[in-house]
Amino acid sequence: FHNSSTINIVTGDSSLSRGQRAHIVVVDEYAASELEQDFIQGVLLPMTGDYRRYKALTLPEYSTIEYNYLKEEPKEIYLSSAGRKSSWTYGYFIDFTKKMVSSNKGYFTCALPYMTAIQCNLRTKSFYAEQMAKDNFNKSRGNAEYLSIWMQDSEDAFFPYESLDNI
Numbered sequence: 572f573h574n575s576s577t578i579n580i581v582t583g584d585s586s587l588s589r590g591q592r593a594h595i596v597v598v599d600e601y602a603a604s605e606l607e608q609d610f611i612q613g614v615l616l617p618m619t620g621d622y623r624r625y626k627a628l629t630l631p632e633y634s635t636i637e638y639n640y641l642k643e644e645p646k647e648i649y650l651s652s653a654g655r656k657s658s659w660t661y662g663y664f665i666d667f668t669k670k671m672v673s674s675n676k677g678y679f680t681c682a683l684p685y686m687t688a689i690q691c692n693l694r695t696k697s698f699y700a701e702q703m704a705k706d707n708f709n710k711s712r713g714n715a716e717y718l719s720i721w722m723q724d725s726e727d728a729f730f731p732y733e734s735l736d737n738i
Contacts (some may be wrong), residue, residue, distance in 0.1 A: 602654030
């Protein structure tokens with residue numbers, strides 16, 4: 572970028588990701604991916620070790636304590652469709668939502684249903700109608716993907732998802 576900022580991409584392979592540094596960590600599709608909580612907390616989040624050191628803060632006139640408010644704290648951003656309520660990712664979502672509601676600065680959550688994409692002309696209504704009309708359309712997964720409704724086991728399920736997940 573013109574201001575010397577860069578975007579670095581790291582993969583879910585912890586051996587390739589360790590030792591990287593970042594001021595903002597964006598984890599895309601965190602609820603639907605194979606990323607484990609240990610990888611995020613043990614590899615990705617340690618990348619955000621300190622505040623952003625942009626060039627203006629190196630100038631003598633900004634080196635006094637009164638300009639400390641200019642130091643940007645590291646940030647975490649999680650993007651995803653809804654996943655399973657039994658997953659650790661749902662706990663993250665609920666934790667961030669509670670912090671946002673309690674006026675804890677720096678936290679924000681939102682759910683954007685498929686109607687938002689229609690309204691913004693990113694997709695058409697017929698596209699979603701076609702997706703939902705397919706013979707193999709899974710309503711539970713569709714609700715998670717298109718309506719941001721987290722999946723949970725049916726009350727009359729013979730086996731709960733968690734008991735079969737790791738088999």
